[in-house]
Amino acid sequence: MxxxxxxxxxxxxxxxxxxxxxxxxxxxxxxxxxxxxxxxxxxxxxxxxxxxxxxxxxxxxxxxxxxxxxxxDKGRVFFENDADFATIEAAMERIFPETDVGPGAKGLGAAYFLDGQLAGAYGFNSKEYMQGPFHEGLPTQGYQSHLNRAEYFRLGVKKLQEEAKSRHDESFSQLDEKKQDEILKDFQEGKVDFGVPKSTATSSYFFTMLRSATLEGAYCDPIYHGNRNMEGWKMKQFPGHQHSYLDVIESDEFMDIEPLPNFG
Structure with a gap:
């Protein structure tokens, strides 16, 4: 048998x-x-x-x-609209811009990381309690909205576009960096009205989620579609998923180790 x-x-x-x-x-x-x-x-x-x-x-x-x-690059599963994806990609790039040290969020594929996350359990809050009542929570209480994250991000992208159109008559992704920063700063400070009860969805919390997703996309394992070519790890001198450090563990010198992904 x-x-x-x-x-x-x-x-x-x-x-x-x-x-x-x-x-x-x-x-x-x-x-x-x-x-x-x-x-x-x-x-x-x-x-x-x-x-x-x-x-x-x-x-x-x-x-x-x-x-x-x-x-x-074209393997998106959540942001099917090119304009929406360009908006979220541009916003992430302003949060984590390219510098002399290395690529920014766009070059690292952070928007593709977020795209995959929003299409799964993270986006639909599958493992979280999502029933009412809904009240404005304390900063230590985490997610409190009646919207799931997928809905929250769709609304946030829509509002980014609306603010860009109403202020400058251009799409957000086409604005210069200074204008993009001005809009994002207003989001961060909660000055943009999301048109839903303030206790459950605010522009400031959208910015908080966007910033977190940007950093996660920059430093995640590349299997999650961000951190392209492990450039985020290389900037941090993070060695990734090494199988063993037995050959260098006794060294008193800092060891610059080429990073390995999960399946390296």
Whole structure:
């Protein structure tokens, strides 16, 4: 009977990395990607090249120059409207701009990270209590809106566009940096009316979520579609998911280690 099982316990242990010292840094997910339950490896590189087209980013082969977990630029799942995506991308770039040190939010693909998050459990608050009553919460109480995050971000993007149109008769993404900053500052200070009860949705909390998503997209594991080519990690000199530090752990000098993604 055991011989008839195509995916044995031994195969599972080998695939997830448990047999070589435990699940470290997401190796459970990493082992199962590219491995079908019938025990045959899938051609992930072929699949990724057929999805969405466009330039690829994200580099999961450990050397930052691409790999089978690259993310196509046109592979959006939430922001289907190009104008909306350009708006959120421009806003994120002002929060995390490109400098001499390295790329900004746009170059790091932070908007693609947010796009994927809003299409999933984060966007729909799937694991959170979302029933009333709704009251204005304290800063320590976290999310209090009757809108889920997907709705909140759609509303926020709409308001960014409306403010840009009403003030300058241009789309937000086409404004110069100074004008974009002025609008974002008003969002941060809660001066933009969202047109919903103030106790449940404000422009200031939208800005707070946008800023958090920008930083998360800049420094996440590249499998989540941000931190392209691990450039965010490189700027921080973060080594990523190294398998071991045994060869350098006794050194008294700072070690500049090339970062590795989850599946490096």
């Amino acid at each position: 055991a011989d008839e099982k195509q995916f044995s316990r031994r195969d599972f242990l080998k695939t997830t990395g448990v047999a070589t010292g435990g699940i470290i840094g997401g190796s459970l997910l990493g082992g199962l990607i590219g491995f079908n339950l019938d025990g045959k490896s899938s051609d992930s590189s072929k699949d990724s090249s057929d999805q969405g087209g466009g330039d690829s980013h994200g580099g999961h082969d450990g050397n930052g120059d691409g790999g089978m977990f690259n993310v196509p």
